[in-house]
Amino acid sequence: MKALVLTEIEKMEVQDIKEPKPLPKEVKIQMKYVGICGTDKHLYQGLPGSATATPPIVLGHENSGIVVEAGHLVDSLKVGDRVTIDPNIPCLHCRYCHEGRIHLCENLEAAGVTRNGGMEEFVTVPERCVYKIPDTLSYKAAAMTEPVSCVVHGFQELEIKQHYKTLVIGDGFVGQLFISLLKARNVGEIYVSGHNEKKIPLLKEIGADVVFDPEKEQLNETFDVIIECVGRPNTQEQAIQMAARGGQILMFGVGDPKTEIQVNAYDIYFKELIIKGAFINPHVMEDAISILDHQVINVEKLITHELTLEEVEAVLSGENQEKITKAVVKISE
Ligand SMILES: [Zn+2]
Ligand SMILES: [Zn+2]
Structure with a gap:
């Protein structure tokens, strides 16, 4: 064969x-x-x-x-x-x-x-x-x-409420799966960060309310739920930085095993952040x-x-x- x-x-x-x-x-x-x-x-x-x-x-x-x-x-x-x-x-x-x-x-x-x-x-x-x-x-x-x-398992790790402001980092296939699930839960505000303008119509069609490119525009917003689907140090750090008080961060993107990121530990304490992984x-x-x-x-x-x-x-x-x-x-x- x-x-x-x-x-x-x-x-x-x-x-x-x-x-x-x-x-x-x-x-x-x-x-x-x-x-x-x-x-x-x-x-x-x-x-x-x-x-x-x-x-x-x-x-x-x-x-x-x-x-x-x-x-x-x-x-x-x-x-x-x-x-x-x-x-x-x-x-x-x-x-x-x-x-x-x-x-x-x-x-x-x-x-x-x-x-x-x-x-x-x-x-x-x-x-x-x-x-x-x-x-x-x-x-x-x-x-x-x-x-x-795998995305369903990650989703189950989060406590999702309809009024939460959510951010999906990454406009690839996995990001698109998460957007679809957030939309199916009638989550009010779904933000997506990505770099590919051509994808914007599809992202909006499946549920994104706002699509932005963090390299082109600085967004002064914080989020209750942030789903990181890229797995690179800069987006992982961004995920933690953009969390609101009480925010939940799902580290879904698979990075290089040797990569480390910088985290402000005071933020974790003061904002009472929840940082979670999701494996298979x-x-x-x-x-x-x-x-x-x-x-x-x-x-x-x-x-x-x-x-x-x-x-x-x-x-x-x-x-x-x-x-x-x-x-x-x-x-x-
Ligand atoms: Zn796979
Ligand atoms: Zn076993």
Whole structure:
């Protein structure tokens, strides 16, 4: 079968590899769509995602497909089921798993990170990571269940009230998902900071009230909720600086593990700031599927590019310098 293999750091190759065989509690899925995400760029460069990827490995943790074979101990899925995959596989026996905080698992495995993911024709994954999708949900949209689930988890970390003034830092795909969720909660004022003027009509259509470019205009406002979706030191520092008293700051953007930022500790005390992280997607896959199926987020509209496996490396390496907000790869009809 055809697979895009990360053969070494910063090197990929489309190869003909052996089809995987499902273990007794695994299913084999024919891939339909796989999303490409910022984490894939990090993994390609040898930086960690939810874990570290060791080549040779097939990336792809945003997946949809159809079950084509089930191991003999699988009972919740059958051949022909349309599905999406939660790529994260907690061990279920460490101290975090025992208390239900499975995303903090000390032995976390992940499809597309520590084991082969969806950038190949067939993938095998444990039954418990596989979720059936409604017939009304397209495979293309269903491939976005994982990123949407991560955003839902981040959203759940915040206390959101309708009268709160909110700021989303970053106008990329993840920022757009957060804007859509804030809008769905009827939050009164949604500000978005970004640099790409061309995106403004779409951002307003999905719910932004004010879009501004912090490099061009200084905004003298503070916010009750700030969601940082970029992951760079300047935007992370800006997120804390722009918080109102009692403000909540969600650090969602994934930065370089070695990066540090400057924080005014007195502000944390005096403003009683709440600074939170959000890591992956515990217990929210079903919510994400429902959100996509009911078009609370119209995700197909946010996908800007559909690629082939052959085109992926140029995007991950940066050789393709097109402005790609969100790309998916079509693996099969
Ligand atoms: Zn991702
Ligand atoms: Zn665990």
